[in-house]
Amino acid sequence: GESVGLHLPTLSVQEGDNSIINCAYSNSASDYFIWYKQESGKGPQFIIDIRSNMDKRQGQRVTVLLNKTVKHLSLQIAATQPGDSAVYFCAENPLGSARQLTFGSGTQLTVLP
Amino acid sequence: KAGVTQTPRYLIKTRGQQVTLSCSPISGHRSVSWYQQTPGQGLQFLFEYFSETQRNKGNFPGRFSGRQFSNSRSEMNVSTLELGDSALYLCASSPDIQGGYGYTFGSGTRLTVV
Numbered sequence: 016g017e018s019v020g021l022h023l024p025t026l027s028v029q030e031g032d033n034s035i036i037n038c039a040y041s042n043s044a045s046d047y048f049i050w051y052k053q054e055s056g057k058g059p060q061f062i063i064d065i066r067s068n069m070d071k072r073q074g075q076r077v078t079v080l081l082n083k084t085v086k087h088l089s090l091q092i093a094a095t096q097p098g099d100s101a102v103y104f105c106a107e108n109p110l111g112s113a114r115q116l117t118f119g120s121g122t123q124l125t126v127l128p
Numbered sequence: 129k130a131g132v133t134q135t136p137r138y139l140i141k142t143r144g145q146q147v148t149l150s151c152s153p154i155s156g157h158r159s160v161s162w163y164q165q166t167p168g169q170g171l172q173f174l175f176e177y178f179s180e181t182q183r184n185k186g187n188f189p190g191r192f193s194g195r196q197f198s199n200s201r202s203e204m205n206v207s208t209l210e211l212g213d214s215a216l217y218l219c220a221s222s223p224d225i226q227g228g229y230g231y232t233f234g235s236g237t238r239l240t241v242v
Contacts, residue, residue: 049231058132058218058233059171104171115161115184116231118171 027125034092036122038105041086045107049116050079050090054101062090062103092124100126130154132221132234140240146207149237153200153221157232159183160202162194165216165236174217177202209241 028034040048046067051059063074065081065088072079078091088105102123106116133152141147153160161184162174173186177196194204200221206213216236 051233056235058220058235061232106171115173115176115186116163116171117173118163120170 024120025123025125027127028095029127030095030097032095034090034095034099034124036090036092036103036105036124038088038090038119039086040088040105040107040117040119042107042109042117043083043086045109045117047108048079048081048088049106049108050077050088051104051106051118052099052101053104053121059104095124095126097126097128100124132219132232134217134219134234134237136237137235138238138240140242141209143209143211143241145209146205147209147239148203148205149217149219149239151202151204151219151221151234153202153219154223154232157221157223158200159222160196160200161220161222161231162202162204163218163220164188165218166214171218174204206239211241214239214241 049064050062052062053059063077063079065072065079070081076093080089092099102121104121105119108116132154135150151160159178161176163171164174165171174188174192175182175194176184180196191207194202196202216238218233218236220231220233222231
């Protein structure tokens with residue numbers, strides 16, 4: 016089926032530590048994956064994306080890893096800051112569904128002082 | 129550059145009524161998609177419009193409809209509101225046809241049905 020799942024609903028990390036948020040997807044036809052951050056009262060905000068022909072992509076303090084063999088996606092946040100506290104969603108864009116994203120259930124990241 | 133604008137931000141309606149939500153995409157973006165977000169179901173795709181045509185539709189009843197105007201602004205309508213329609217309705221715009229590049233969300237309209 017077409018579903019995207021998150022391994023953990025909540026994650027707490029100490030400020031300054033690295034965070035890793037995981038996501039499993041089931042649609043092997045998906046060719047594009049996106050991580051979004053959603054803060055309270057706001058819409059999802061684009062963090063980073065990756066196409067299926069890549070294994071890793073880095074942004075500012077964030078890295079996305081894609082393992083197509085086991086259909087697993089992860090978001091790594093370096094030196095986590097209080098402003099990183101939010102819900103993080105992974106989303107997949109199945110090939111052919113130009114604008115229909117399938118979202119995971121989200122992980123609430125809490126950064127502890 | 130202005131982002132995706134959704135109006136109104138908050139709305140309270142009574143069961144049985146209908147509601148229209150508005151979305152103004154980023155200038156130059158021709159694709160507008162709508163999503164419903166609830167605590168129980170998460171983010172679910174409603175429909176997508178490109179050049180005034182509905183290109184894709186999610187698994188929602190016919191009470192949910194939408195349209196797109198020539199300036200790419202979009203509206204969605206929900207008729208005969210039910211309590212379960214209470215949700216955050218999100219609009220996202222994008223300039224491209226393929227993939228999800230530049231998919232930007234608005235802040236949403238919080239609909240409460242009482």
